Amino acid sequence: MRLVVAQCSVDYTGRLTAHLPLARRLLIVKADGSVLVHSDGGSYKPLNWMSPPCSLRVTPREDAGELSDLEPDWVEQWDVTHAKTGDRLRVRIHEKLSDTAHELGIDPGLQKDGVEAHLQALLAENIQTLGEGWSLVRREYGTAIGPVDILARDAEGRTVAIEIKRRGEIDGVEQLTRYLALLNRDPLLAPVRGIFAAQAIKQQARVLAGDRGIDCVTLDYDALRGIDDADSRLF
Known part of the structure; x- marks a missing residue:
């Protein structure tokens, strides 16, 4: 430079x-x-x-x-x-x-606190955040087009595929839609429903997810880390 x-x-x-x-x-x-x-x-x-x-x-x-x-x-x-x-x-x-x-060399890239890998690990450890009786099947569950961030089962034992983003946009909903299409072909997993989880989700992504029967969940990063007690807030 x-x-x-x-x-x-x-x-x-x-x-x-x-x-x-x-x-x-x-x-x-x-x-x-x-x-x-x-x-x-x-x-x-x-x-x-x-x-x-x-x-x-x-x-x-x-x-x-x-x-x-x-x-x-x-x-x-x-x-x-x-x-x-x-x-x-x-x-x-x-x-x-x-x-x-100055020769700066190859930059390793920006490493942000709360990126998808961290959110994925935290949600996997605290899967019951999504509901009492939920259980983790596997992180990075492989499909022919890439791994689903989290595969879980709800309290009724139904399979749930969870896609996690730091910012939830339309592309993420499209990605989860493709995963669901493949997972629902597996008789051992079907029927599989989807959850699109992010720290912030754009309205267009919420509308598209709702149209495709996908639930949206906003993740509280600090609460998942156990450093934010929602019960102690004044508002």
Whole structure:
């Protein structure tokens, strides 16, 4: 990753046209080819950027020849062109205050507290959260198209397939629907009903689940971990 702090102007042309007048900014060039322009405000969002696939060409002022423009004092120009759309990001640098490069290597990815694997393990350990007399059959119950997060039996001994997401969306309901279609072909398990469980479930997902006879359950992560006593709340 290359980090450049510079006095620069920026122009974007393509599907839209945008101009950033001369100011001090942070320019980021990532290993994947993306180029981002940041100010010291605006939180995490860049002022402008170009996503890959794109190419970067750097031209020193002395190699640009005679140019008649409104910015005669720039020392270096970056031309970033998107390979598919042809959109162009032009950065004219007037002064560099810092220019550093660092090899970050492969990132292991963000590990969030309360992701699906944790929710699955907690719900499996506390399966009676779903009802008195419930029992766990197996976590990661295999099917021909992938494992169901939890296979359980309710108080009447009926089979229940549970799909767990951190955020419940339509794709998760579709996934559980496919699992149920396969599981209900097994005479040792059928009939199998489904539960779609998540920390938060979008309304569209609830509507689709209801239409397909799938129950929705909102999971309280802290309660499953035993650190939130609902009976002790004031409200």
